[in-house]
Amino acid sequence: AQTVTQSQPEMSVQEAETVTLSCTYDTSESDYYLFWYKQPPSRQMILVIRQEAYKQQNATENRFSVNFQKAAKSFSLKISDSQLGDAAMYFCALSNSNSGYALNFGKGTSLLVTP
Amino acid sequence: DTAVSQTPKYLVTQMGNDKSIKCEQNLGHDTMYWYKQDSKKFLKIMFSYNNKELIINETVPNRFSPKSPDKAHLNLHINSLELGDSAVYFCASSRLAGYQETQYFGPGTRLLVL
Numbered sequence: 001a002q003t004v005t006q007s008q009p010e011m012s013v014q015e016a017e018t019v020t021l022s023c024t025y026d027t028s029e030s031d032y033y034l035f036w037y038k039q040p041p042s043r044q045m046i047l048v049i050r051q052e053a054y055k056q057q058n059a060t061e062n063r064f065s066v067n068f069q070k071a072a073k074s075f076s077l078k079i080s081d082s083q084l085g086d087a088a089m090y091f092c093a094l095s096n097s098n099s100g101y102a103l104n105f106g107k108g109t110s111l112l113v114t115p
Numbered sequence: 116d117t118a119v120s121q122t123p124k125y126l127v128t129q130m131g132n133d134k135s136i137k138c139e140q141n142l143g144h145d146t147m148y149w150y151k152q153d154s155k156k157f158l159k160i161m162f163s164y165n166n167k168e169l170i171i172n173e174t175v176p177n178r179f180s181p182k183s184p185d186k187a188h189l190n191l192h193i194n195s196l197e198l199g200d201s202a203v204y205f206c207a208s209s210r211l212a213g214y215q216e217t218q219y220f221g222p223g224t225r226l227l228v229l
Binding site: 031032033035037039042043044045046047050052089091095096097099100101102103104105107108 | 146148150155156157158159160163170171173203205207209212213214215216217218219220222223225
């Protein structure tokens with residue numbers, strides 16, 4: 001069975017500061033993809049960043065970057081220079097051939113950004 | 116030019132009724148999905164279609180029946196609605212059926228069963 005665990009139900013960060021959201025996963029597959037999705041109050045699911053397991057280099061998208069530790073099965077998301085618009089639920093997800101191409105999601109982390 | 120659209124966005128109905136949620140994507144993608152997000156925000160796959168063929172059918176009650184008239188549409192029909200069906204239902208699509216593919220989500224349909 002594949003599992004994705006987000007151990008922080010809620011996190012808080014001040015504007016302009018940096019915050020890291022944790023995600024660990026378990027899979028027996030050697031090739032897979034990991035994703036972070038953002039869900040603001042509007043409910044829309046928005047892709048933030050994605051990482052292929054075979055790529056050692058950590059993915060980066062502007063202020064968003066990941067720390068991918070394959071041996072530890074860890075995939076954390078770092079948000080730099082946090083903005084009020086970053087406030088949302090963040091979901092970590094895993095996809096591989098075992099999942100039939102579906103995304104296996106974690107339970108999410110609610111991020112609050114304070115002025 | 117919405118990429119993945121769903122109708123309706125909100126649906127309030129009585130127990131026992133039958134309802135449908137429609138999904139359309141204009142991205143030219145081959146694969147479409149239905150996910151359910153429960154009251155605790157947990158998202159779980161329900162179905163997936165690739166080029167109008169069912170490829171994933173998770174353990175959902177057979178009161179839920181997906182229908183794909185063409186590869187741009189994947190509708191979800193629910194018979195005999197129950198209180199526990201209240202949730203947000205998301206449609207998504209990806210270019211191909213593959214775990215490397217990014218899935219693009221619709222805005223969700225909030226279903227409330229009274």
